Structure formats: structure tokens, C-alpha cells
Amino acid sequence: MTTVAEIFETMEYGPAPEADAPVRQWLQAHDGKFGQYVNGRWTDVDDARLFDVQEPANGKRLARVSQGNEADVDAAVQAARAALPKWKALGGHARARYLYALARAVQKHSRLLAVLETMDNGKSIRETRDIDIPLVARHFYHHAGWAQLLESEFAGYEGAGVVGQIIPWNFPLLMLAWKVAPALAAGCTVVLKPAEFTPMTALAFAELAHEVGLPNGVLNIVTGDGETGKLLVAHEGVDKLAFTGSTEVGRIIRKATAGSGKKLSLELGGKSPFIVFDDADLDSVVEGVVDAIWFNQGQVCCAGSRLLVQEGVADRLYEKLRARMERLRLGNPLDKAVDIGAIVAPVQLERIRGLVEQGREEGAQMWQPSWACPAEGCFYPPTLFTDVSPSATIAQVEIFGPVLVAMTFRTPGEAVSLANNTPYGLAASVWSENINLALDVAPKLKCGVVWVNSTNLFDAAAGFGGYRESGFGREGGREGMWEYLKPAGTRDPGPGTRESAAPSPESRVPSPDGLPPIDRTPKLYVGGKQARPDSGYSRRVLGADGRVLGAVGEGNRKDLRNAVEAAHKAAGWAKTSGHAKAQILYYTAENLAARADEFARRIDDLTGRGDGRAEIDAAVSRLFTYAAWADKYDGLVHDVPIRGVALAMNEPIGVVGVACPDEAPLLGFVSLVAPLVATGNTVIAIPSEKYPLAATDFYGVLDTSDVPGGVINIVTGERDSLAKTLAEHDDVDAIWYFGPREGAKAVELASASNMKRTWTEWTPRAWRDARVAEGREFLRQATQVKNVWIPYGE
Numbered sequence: 001m002t003t004v005a006e007i008f009e010t011m012e013y014g015p016a017p018e019a020d021a022p023v024r025q026w027l028q029a030h031d032g033k034f035g036q037y038v039n040g041r042w043t044d045v046d047d048a049r050l051f052d053v054q055e056p057a058n059g060k061r062l063a064r065v066s067q068g069n070e071a072d073v074d075a076a077v078q079a080a081r082a083a084l085p086k087w088k089a090l091g092g093h094a095r096a097r098y099l100y101a102l103a104r105a106v107q108k109h110s111r112l113l114a115v116l117e118t119m120d121n122g123k124s125i126r127e128t129r130d131i132d133i134p135l136v137a138r139h140f141y142h143h144a145g146w147a148q149l150l151e152s153e154f155a156g157y158e159g160a161g162v163v164g165q166i167i168p169w170n171f172p173l174l175m176l177a178w179k180v181a182p183a184l185a186a187g188c189t190v191v192l193k194p195a196e197f198t199p200m201t202a203l204a205f206a207e208l209a210h211e212v213g214l215p216n217g218v219l220n221i222v223t224g225d226g227e228t229g230k231l232l233v234a235h236e237g238v239d240k241l242a243f244t245g246s247t248e249v250g251r252i253i254r255k256a257t258a259g260s261g262k263k264l265s266l267e268l269g270g271k272s273p274f275i276v277f278d279d280a281d282l283d284s285v286v287e288g289v290v291d292a293i294w295f296n297q298g299q300v301c302c303a304g305s306r307l308l309v310q311e312g313v314a315d316r317l318y319e320k321l322r323a324r325m326e327r328l329r330l331g332n333p334l335d336k337a338v339d340i341g342a343i344v345a346p347v348q349l350e351r352i353r354g355l356v357e358q359g360r361e362e363g364a365q366m367w368q369p370s371w372a373c374p375a376e377g378c379f380y381p382p383t384l385f386t387d388v389s390p391s392a393t394i395a396q397v398e399i400f401g402p403v404l405v406a407m408t409f410r411t412p413g414e415a416v417s418l419a420n421n422t423p424y425g426l427a428a429s430v431w432s433e434n435i436n437l438a439l440d441v442a443p444k445l446k447c448g449v450v451w452v453n454s455t456n457l458f459d460a461a462a463g464f465g466g467y468r469e470s471g472f473g474r475e476g477g478r479e480g481m482w483e484y485l486k487p488a489g490t491r492d493p494g495p496g497t498r499e500s501a502a503p504s505p506e507s508r509v510p511s512p513d514g515l516p517p518i519d520r521t522p523k524l525y526v527g528g529k530q531a532r533p534d535s536g537y538s539r540r541v542l543g544a545d546g547r548v549l550g551a552v553g554e555g556n557r558k559d560l561r562n563a564v565e566a567a568h569k570a571a572g573w574a575k576t577s578g579h580a581k582a583q584i585l586y587y588t589a590e591n592l593a594a595r596a597d598e599f600a601r602r603i604d605d606l607t608g609r610g611d612g613r614a615e616i617d618a619a620v621s622r623l624f625t626y627a628a629w630a631d632k633y634d635g636l637v638h639d640v641p642i643r644g645v646a647l648a649m650n651e652p653i654g655v656v657g658v659a660c661p662d663e664a665p666l667l668g669f670v671s672l673v674a675p676l677v678a679t680g681n682t683v684i685a686i687p688s689e690k691y692p693l694a695a696t697d698f699y700g701v702l703d704t705s706d707v708p709g710g711v712i713n714i715v716t717g718e719r720d721s722l723a724k725t726l727a728e729h730d731d732v733d734a735i736w737y738f739g740p741r742e743g744a745k746a747v748e749l750a751s752a753s754n755m756k757r758t759w760t761e762w763t764p765r766a767w768r769d770a771r772v773a774e775g776r777e778f779l780r781q782a783t784q785v786k787n788v789w790i791p792y793g794e
Contacts, residue, residue, distance in 0.1 A: 002014075014337070015335055015337070016336040016337050017332065017334050017335050018115055018118070018125045018129075018334045019115075020115055020334060022111070022112050022115065023115045026204070027063055030063075032061075032063050032064060033047075033050060033063070033065075034063065034064070034065045034066065034223070036066055036072050036076070036220075036221065036223065037203065037220060038072070038075050038220050038221075039075070039076075039079035039082075039083075039216050039217045039220065040210065040214075040215070040216030041216075046066065049066050049067045049069070050064040050066060050067070051065065051067055051225075052064055053065055053120065053196075053197070053198075053199060053200060055119050055122070055377075056121065056122030056342035056345060056378045057122055057333050057334075057341065057342040057377045057378075058376055058377050059376065059377060059378070062119055062120060062200065063200060065199050065203070065223045066223055067223070067225065067227075068193070068222040068223055068224035069228070070231055072224075072228075073222055073228065073231040073232050073235060074235070074237075076220035077162060077164075077191055077220075077235050077238060078237065079216070079217035080162045080163075080189035080191050080218070080220055080237075081162050081189070081237055082217055083189050083215055083216060083217030083218050084159075084162060084188075087188075087189055087215060088158065088159055088187040091151075092147045092148050092149065092150040092151055092185075093147075093148055095147040095185060095187065096144040096148040096185075097144075098213075098214055099140050099141075099144035099147055099181060099184060099185060100140070100144040101212035101213075102140045102181075102212055103137045103138075103140035103141040103144065105208040105212050106133065106136050106140065106205075109204075109208065110134075110137070111129070112204070113136075113173060113201055113204060113205075114128040114129040114132070116200050116201055117133070117172060117198075117200075117201050118334055118341070119200075120172065120197075120201065121170070121197075121198045121344060122333055122341045122343060122344055122377075122378065123296050123297065123299075123342075124333045124335075124338050124339065124340065124341040125333060125334050125336055125338075126338070126339075127295065127296060127341075132171060132173060133173070135174055135177070135459075135460070136173050136177040138459065138460050139174075139178060139181045139460040139476070140181050141460075142181070142460035142461060143181035143184070143185040143460065146182070146185045146186075146481050147184070147186075150186065150187070153478075154485055156488050157485040157486065157487060158187060158485065158486065158487075158488045159183075159187030159188040159485065159486075160186065160188055160240040160263050160484050160486050161188060161189075161239030161240060161486075162190075162191070162237055162238050162239050162240075163179075163183045163188045163190050163191070163239065163240045163241070163242060163484065164191050164192075164232045164233065164235065164240070164242070165179045165183070165190060165192040165193070165241075165242045165243075166192075166193050166232065166241075166242070166244070166245065167179060167192065167193070167194055167195060167202075167244055168244050168245045169196075169344050169345075170299040170300060170301070170344070170400075171296070172194060172195065172198040172199070172200075172201050172202060173202070173205065176192060176201070176202050178476065179192070179242050179475070180192065181460075182475070182476075182480050182481050182483065184218065184219070185484075186481060186484035186485050188239075188484050189218050189219070189220075190218065190219050191220045191222060191232060192219070192221050193221075193222050193224060193229050193232055194221065194223060196223070196224060196225040196226075197344050197345050198344065199223045202221050202223075203221060203223070205221075206221045226249075233256050233257065234256060239262060239263065240262060240263035240265075240484065241253065241257060241262055241263070241264050242473070242483065243264075243265070243267070244266075244268075244301075246268065246269050246398075247269040247398075247423075247424070247470070247471075247755065250266040250755065251755060253266065254266070254748065254751065254752040255748075255749050255752045257748070258746075258749040258752075259742070259744055259748060263483070263486065264473075265465075265472065265474075265475075266471035266472055266473060266755070267301070267464070267466065267471050267473065268301070268424075268426075268466065268469065268755065269301055269398045269424055269426070269470060270301045270302050270398065270424045270425075270426030270447075270466065271305060271306055271396065271397075271422045272292075272302050272306065272424075272426055272427045272428055272429070272447070273306045273308050273418070273419035273428045273445070274289060274292050274293075274304030274306065274429045274455065275308045275415050275428065275429065275430050275431065275441065276307070276309045276310060276317060277310050277412070277415075277430075277431060277434070277437060278310040278311075279432055279433045279434055280313070280432050281433065281453075282313060282316060282317050282320055283320070284431075284453065285431050286317070286320050286324050287324075288304075288429065288454065289304065289307065289404065290339075291455050291456050292304030292305075292455040292456060293305055293403070294328065294340055294402050295456055296341075297340055297341060297342070297343055297401065297402050298399070298400065299344060299348070299400050299401065300456065301398075301470075302426045302456065303400075303456075304404075304427075304429050305398075305403065305404060306395060306406075306418075306422075307404055307406040308407055308408070308409055308415055308418050309406060309407070309409070310409060310410070310415070311410055314406070318386060318406065321384060322367060322384065325368075325369050325382045325384065326369045326370065328340055328382055330373060330374075330379060330381060331374055331379075332374075340382065340402060342377050342378045342379055343380055343401065344378070346378055348378070348400065348401070349378045349379075349380060351399075351400070351401075352380050352399060352400070352403065355393065355399045355403070356383060356394075356403060358393050359385055359388070359392065359393065359394035359403075362389070362392050362393060362394070363389070363392075364386070364387055364389075364392060364405070365385065365386045366383060366384070366385050367383070367384045367386070368381045380401055380402055381402070382402045382404075383402060383403045383404065384404050385404065388407050389407075390407060390418055392405070395407065396422060398424070412437065412440070412441055415441065416441060416444045416445065420444075420445065420446045423468060423469040423754070424447075424466065424468060424469050424470045425446045425447040425448065425468035425470045426448060426465075426470035426471075427447050427448065427449040427451070427466070428442075428445045428449070428450050428451070429450070430442060430445075430450060430452050430453075432453070435790075438453070439452070439788075439790075442786075442788050443649065443651070443786070446467050447466060447467055447786070448463075448465045448466040448467055448470065448474070448784065448785070448787065449465075449466075449786070449788075449789070450787070450788045450789070451788075451789045452788065452789060452790045452791065454789055457640070457642060457646075458476075459476065459640040459641060459646070460476050460477070461638045461639055461646075462477050462638040462646040462787045463475065463476050463477040463478075463479035463480050463648060463785050463787055464480075464787070465479075465785075467784060468733075468754065468755065469755045470755075471755060472755070472757045472784075477636075477648065477787075479648065479785045482780060487772070487777070521538060521550065521551045521553075522693070522696035522697075522699065522716070524555055524559055524713075524716060525696070525699045525702070525712070525713060525714040525715075526559070526562050526563045526713050526714075526715070527563075527566035527569070527570075527709045527710045527713065528566075528702075528703075528708065528710060528711075531559070531562070532553065533553030533554055533555055533556065533716075533717075534555075534556055534559050535553075535554045535555070535556045537553075537554035538552060538553055539552060539553075539554050539716075539717070541606075541691070541692060541693050543606055543608070544605070544606065544607055545608065547605075549606065549693060550693055552692045552717075553716050553717070554716070554718075555715035555716055555717035555722055556717070559717075560684065560722060560725050560726060563684040563713040563715050564655060564684060564726075564731050564732060566713055567683065567710055567711075567713055568655060568731065569710050570682045570708055570709065570710030570711045571654075571682065572708075573677075573680055573681075573708060573710075574654075574681070575680075577631070578630045578631025578632070579630075579631050581627075581630040581677070581678055581680070582627040582630035582631050582678075583627075584705060584706050585624075585626055585627035585630060585674065586623070586624065587705045588623055588701060588702065588705040588707065589620045589623035589627065590705075592620055592623065593616075593620045595701065596613065596616045596617070596620070597613075599612070599616045599666060600612035600613040600615070602693060603615055603616070603665055603666060603691075603694055606665055606691040606693060606694060607691065614768065615664060615665075615667045615767075616666065618667050618768045619666050619667045619670045619671075621770075622670050622671055622674055622770075622774055623670060623674055625770070625774050625775075626674040626675050626677070626678040629678055629779060630678040630679075633678075633679060633783070635648045635649045635650045636648040638787070640789070642789070643791055643792065643793045644789065644791035644792045644793075645789075645792075646788065646789045647787070647788045648785050648787050649787075650679065650783040650785060651680075651783060651784055651786050652676075652679050652680035652681040652784075653734045653757065653782065653783065653784055654681060654682070654733035654734070655682050655683075655684070655731065656676050656682070656683055656684075656733060656735065657683075657685075657686070657726030657727070657729075657732050657735040657736070658672045658673060658685045658686065658735070658736045659723040659726075659737040659738060659739055659743070660672055660685060660686060660687050660719075660738060661688065661738040661739065661764065662688045662689065662690045662739075663764050664767035664768070665687070665688045665690075665691035665694035666695065666698065667768065668688065668767050669685060669688070669694070669695045669698070671767055671774060672685070672736055672738065672778075673712060675774075675779050675781075676782045677707075677711060678779075678782075679779060679783050681782060682710060682711050682712075683711070683713065684713045684714075684715060684732070685712065685713065685715070686714075686717070686719050686722045686723060686726075687714060689717075689718060689719040692716045695714055695716075696716065698714075719739055719743065720739065720740070720742075720743040720746060723735065723737050723739070723743060723746070724743075724746045724747060727748075727750035727756070727758070728750045732756060733756055733757070734757035734758065734759070735751060735756060735757075735759075736758070736759045737758065737759070737760045738760075738762075741762040744761070744762050747760055748760060759781045
């Protein structure tokens with residue numbers, strides 16, 4: 001028998017298993033079988049549709065749950081729809097009470113939930129007990145507050161409606177909390193599908209919701225595999241979808257919802273950089289790496305899986321890492337002394353093994369600890385690759401396992417280039433004792449979250465989400481609430497109400513005084529200069545009375561390519577101060593006002609409505625609005641539970657394509673372009689297809705207003721064809737489309753190529769009404785939030 005003295009000498013851990021008897025009893029109370037939770041009750045179990053849920057640590061059956069079919073999904077959506085009016089009518093305070101009760105219920109059953117999560121998912125009990133479940137409760141508490149404050153803090157907005165939510169298997173209950181809490185706070189009702197590997201804590205949560213008296217139909221849980229998820233995505237009764245999972249599936253959902261009008265948020269994959277400068281505290285870095293890549297067995301979308309180390313300290317850091325890896329404990333996840341638990345399922349284990357083997361075949365150097373993994377269950381050892389090429393498969397593909405790939409850099413600029421050398425953009429960690437260096441690098445990283453001298457910090461008060469192929473939308477904090485809200489009184493999108501531009505009868509413009517008119521055929525506006533269209537073709541523009549008022553260039557793919565290049569060359573606009581951007585927008589308004597009569601006549605000739613002057617006055621006012629906002633659309637400082645702060649920075653999206661509406665030829669153009677420019681974006685605008693001359697006349701205003709070349713580029717032509725091309729372009733970061741529904745669908749489908757953000761509308765707005773045509777809604781669409789976590793203190 002080992003003596004106390006020997007234990008102090010070796011400092012070896014003894015087993016400290018967590019009891020699983022309460023979970024076994026809970027499962028037995030359900031006879032190990034579960035139906036769906038719909039409209040406040042459990043459906044009958046159909047043995048023919050049950051599938052096994054296994055414990056990753058030993059491969060044994062944990063329970064059997066139902067495969068949701070079309071009838072199940074339809075019943076859940078109908079229950080949510082029926083419950084929606086009363087749930088919204090309850091008001092913020094009543095909803096806050098329910099969310100508070102849910103938070104208390106999670107705390108009262110915290111140990112049961114933690115053990116169940118560990119058995120179902122395979123992660124260590126230390127993580128579920130000390131991180132996951134406390135954060136679940138925190139999210140419900142935090143969003144109880146947003147429910148209470150909804151009417152004052154989100155005045156003019158209401159819940160998005162019936163929400164379909166699909167969550168992954170890596171943080172089953174925490175992902176439920178991230179999605180359900182803000183949805184309920186906003187006044188939405190929910191149909192949630194947990195991952196087929198890990199549905200158990202969602203089913204346990206359904207029981208808690210029932211116990212606290214959550215009204216029937218407000219929360220519905222439907223289990224099943226990807227086919228069940230497809231049914232939920234396709235259901236016409238769902239108003240908003242929220243998905244967390246792989247980029248591949250996110251791309252499928254983007255395509256499946258194109259043109260449907262469903263509000264969509266996607267939190268997708270990542271290949272996050274962990275950047276270590278040569279002045280960093282290497283011992284702290286080592287512990288940070290442990291938390292970054294071996295937390296939850298590396299099955300974390302924001303795992304710091306790419307270690308970027310400054311050359312001078314790389315060898316020292318690798319040596320320290322190998323020593324630390326040798327001391328990591330892997331085994332039974334219910335053992336409180338274990339650091340690394342089990343991989344979620346055999347299929348994921350095989351994927352990890354395959355990618356590791358590919359890394360070795362491509363020439364990277366692999367190192368693993370000397371100890372062996374348990375023979376039973378799905379386990380994989382912590383793995384370090386060095387001498388990795390930036391283009392190697394393991395440096396580009398999300399492995400989703402305990403595998404770290406290391407590369408070196410020499411300068412901060414090279415570190416940023418390596419960090420951004422991925423299609424993803426979810427998170428990053430920056431390690432340096434020089435806070436000036438860390439805060440200089442953080443804004444340059446193309447990702448939604450940056451941790452300084454820390455990693456994998458999460459809180460309900462701080463938004464989480466990515467850039468680029470890591471998806472769009474945020475979860476947590478004020479920014480996360482917007483994902484479940486819509487302007488109050490917004491009617492459901494119906495069939496397209498905008499009409500595509502159609503040719504009108506033509507006639508020649510009569511010649512004044514017998515002299516032929518001087519031809520004025522505007523070119524395209526690219527890089528601050530007028531450029532002839534590559535096609536060599538022009539299109540006639542007709543007035544309301546059928547007269548030919550002029551012609552504009554027929555833009556094509558090459559013209560858009562040139563415009564995108566010009567917009568990228570103007571990227572320095574994003575660093576221009578808010579004051580400078582405001583001065584240019586004010587100057588633009590001044591120069592437009594000086595030519596107001598000329599522009600008003602042009603609009604009257606085009607539309608025949610006789611309200612040209614009113615439109616120009618509104619356009620001048622709109623330019624003033626965004627000049628005012630240019631130095632005032634500030635970020636936030638989030639109160640997070642660390643000794644430090646999280647800065648929520650509003651960053652420009654980048655290069656944005658804009659397809660403008662017909663109903664307000666100049667005002668619609670200004671209303672969409674101005675907020676983008678005010679927030680630091682560069683723009684490729686497709687003006688009204690029917691009335692483009694209002695925008696081409698605007699070239700002269702831009703030329704005299706000190707707008708830098710490339711900030712605003714204008715390509716005329718067929719709106720839908722040009723918009724689709726922009727949506728397909730990998731160097732365009734977002735696209736706004738205001739036109740017919742079929743065009744919106746084409747844009748959303750094409751945007752899936754690189755998961756760019758889209759904003760599409762086919763219901764005309766009242767563009768002269770400032771309440772719906774300007775302000776924060778447009779500014780939110782024009783920016784993306786980066787949360788930078790900054791700890792401080794000795």
C-alpha cells in the first residue's frame with residue numbers, strides 16, 4: 001500500500017472519481033428512453049425510431065433517444081407559433097422572472113447536469129463542473145436582465161418570432177444557454193435540435209423548464225440527426241435560424257435559406273492563432289496553450305490550434321511545452337484529477353487520426369507524450385507538430401482535436417500575415433508583456449474575438465462570433481440580443497413586391513432650337529476616375545414619359561473586378577479618423593445642396609413624380625446624419641468577470657457591394673452608401689437599374705468633395721447580374737441587396753462561397769422617413785464587433 005510519505009515524494013495523483021449514481025437513477029426513471037419535448041410534454045416513445053447515445057469514455061450505451069421526423073418538427077414549430085403571441089404579450093418583467101427561475105434551476109441541479117454532460121460528451125468533470133454549468137446559469141441570469149430592460153434598451157424592436165436552433169456536440173448545454181436565453185428574453189419561442197451525439201443535457205433542461213412552469217410551447221426540444229436539422233431549416237413556420245457547427249454545414253444552411261426571408265446567424269469553424277512574442281512570460285504561455293488546445297480535448301471552435309512563435313524563443317517554448325504535455329493526465333473524464341477526457345465519438349477520433357497522419361506525410365515533425373492512452377473508449381493523446389508549413393493541411397484545416405501545429409515568425413507584421421492566412425476568422429490569442437504591441441496587433445487580426453495574455457475566456461456580457469468563413473452574428477451581450485430582434489411592426493416577408501426593371505417605350509429627345517444635344521454618356525466610376533465599361537456596350541435610360549434621357553455603361557465581371565481592386569487599394573480609409581470621415585461627408589452634402597435644383601430636375605425627369613426636390617433635401621439630410629455618426633458610433637466596455645475588461649470594438653466589414661433600390665434613385669443610393677463610408681468601409685455600388693443617371697451625376701459631387709479614390713466605386717448595368725457576381729467574389733466581404741426577391745435569393749445563394757455577410761430586402765422602404773431609412777440599424781449592418789479581452793494587474 002502506498003504511504004503518505006511516498007505520495008509526497010512522487011506527487012502522483014490518486015483516482016478521484018465523481019459518483020454517477022444520481023444520473024443513472026435519472027436515466028432509469030425514464031426507462032433509458034426519451035421521446036421529444038413538444039408543447040410542454042413528452043411525446044410517446046416509438047421504439048422503431050430510437051437510436052443509441054453512447055458514453056465516449058467506454059463506448060457503452062447511455063440512453064436511447066428518438067429520431068425526429070417531419071411530423072415531430074412540424075408539431076414543435078406549430079406549438080412554438082401558437083405560444084408566441086402570449087409569450088410576447090407577457091412583457092419583459094414576466095419573461096425575466098422565467099429566465100431567473102431557469103438560472104436558479106440550473107444551479108440547484110448543477111451536479112447532476114455536470115455529471116450527465118461529462119458522461120454524454122466525454123469532457124472532464126472539472127470542465128463541466130467548474131466552467132460549463134456555471135456559465136449556463138450565468139447566461140440565464142444575464143438575459144433575465146435583458147428581458148427586464150428590453151423595452152427601454154431596445155425601444156422600437158420586438159422578438160424575431162419562432163426560432164429554430166441547431167447546436168453542436170462540443171458544449172451541449174452551454175450552447176443551449178447561449179441560444180435559448182437571448183431568444184426567450186427577446187420574446188421569441190424556440191424549437192431546438194441538440195446534436196445527435198450529445199442530446200442528454202438538453203432533455204434534462206427540458207425537464208427543468210417544465211418544473212419552473214415555462215408556458216407550453218415556448219421551448220420545444222426535438223432530437224435527431226442531420227436529417228432532423230434539415231427539416232427544421234426548411235420549415236416555413238420558422239422566422240429565424242441560429243446554427244453553431246461546421247462551416248460546411250453552415251454553407252448548406254445559407255443556401256437552403258436563400259430568398260426565404262429567415263433571419264440567420266451562423267457560428268462556424270475556426271483555426272485560431274495563438275501568437276507568442278519574444279517578450280512573453282513563457283511559463284504563462286505554456287498554461288495558456290494547455291487551455292487553448294487541450295481544453296475539451298481540442299474540440300472547441302475557437303481552440304488556439306495554430307501556435308505562432310517569434311523565432312528567438314521558439315525552441316525554449318517547445319521544450320517547456322513537451323515537458324508540460326508529459327505531465328498531462330488523460331483518462332476517465334469522471335475522475336476529478338484528469339486533464340483530458342475522451343473524444344466525442346469514433347468517427348471524430350478517426351478524423352483526428354487521419355489528419356495527424358496527413359501532417360506527418362507532408363513533412364511536419366510530430367511529438368506526443370511517452371504515456372499510452374486507455375485501450376477502452378475514444379481517447380487521443382495531446383500532439384505537437386513543429387516545422388509546419390503555413391500551407392500544410394494541418395495548418396489550414398480545422399482538426400477539432402488535441403493537436404497543436406507550430407510555426408515561427410520574425411516580425412509583428414509577419415505574425416499578423418500568418419495569423420490571417422486562413423479562411424476562418426473566429427478568435428485569436430496575443431501574448432506579450434508589451435501592452436502597446438498587443439493592442440496594436442489585436443485590431444489587425446481578422447477575427448471576432450482577441451484575448452490578450454489569456455485564452456478561451458467567455459461570458460454572457462461579451463459577444464462571441466466570427467468574421468469570414470467563421471460565420472456572422474454574435475452570441476452574448478448586447479450585440480447578441482440583436483440577433484433575436486426585428487423592428488417592431490415589421491411584417492413577414494412575402495412575395496417580392498419590387499419589380500425588376502423593364503424596358504419602356506422609347507422616343508428621341510427633341511432637339512432644342514433645332515440643334516442636336518451634346519451627348520453625355522457617363523462612364524463607370526472606379527478608383528476615383530471615370531472608366532469606360534469593358535463590354536463596350538451602353539444601355540439607354542428612359543424618362544417617365546418615354547423619352548431617352550441618356551445612356552450609361554453596361555458593366556460586367558471585369559469592371560467589377562477592377563472596382564474590387566480599387567476598393568481594396570483604398571483600405572486605408574478604415575484607419576481615417578472619425579472626424580476626417582465626418583468632414584468629407586459634410587462636404588459631400590454641401591456640394592450636393594449647391595446643385596440641388598439640377599439633381600431635382602433630373603429625378604423629376606426620371607420618375608415623373610414631381611418630388612425630386614424633396615428627395616434631394618432628404619439625401620442632404622442623410623449625409624449630415626452619417627457625418628454626425630462618423631465619430632460617434634462607439635463601441636462598448638463590457639463588464640466581464642475577470643480582473644480586466646473586454647472592449648467591444650465596432651470595426652468596418654471591409655469591401656462591401658451594394659445593389660440600390662429603384663424607388664428612390666439618389667436617396668436610396670445615399671442611404672446605403674453613406675453609413676458604410678461613415679464606418680470605414682469601401683463600397684462598390686450598383687445604382688438603380690431603372691434610374692441610374694441620378695447616381696452617375698453624383699460622380700461630380702464626389703470629385704469635388706475630397707472623397708479618396710476607391711472609397712466609393714459605381715458600376716452601372718443589370719442589377720441582378722452584377723450583384724450576383726459581387727456575391728460570388730471572394731474578395732468582397734459583404735453585400736447589401738435591395739431589389740426583387742428572386743435577386744435576393746440569387747445573392748444569398750452565391751454568398752455561401754465564402755460565407756460573406758448579406759443584407760437583403762425585397763419590400764420597399766419609405767426612404768424619406770428617417771425612422772426606417774437611417775440610423776443604428778444601418779450602422780450595425782455596416783460594422784462587425786470585435787471583442788478584445790484585456791486582463792490587467794500583477
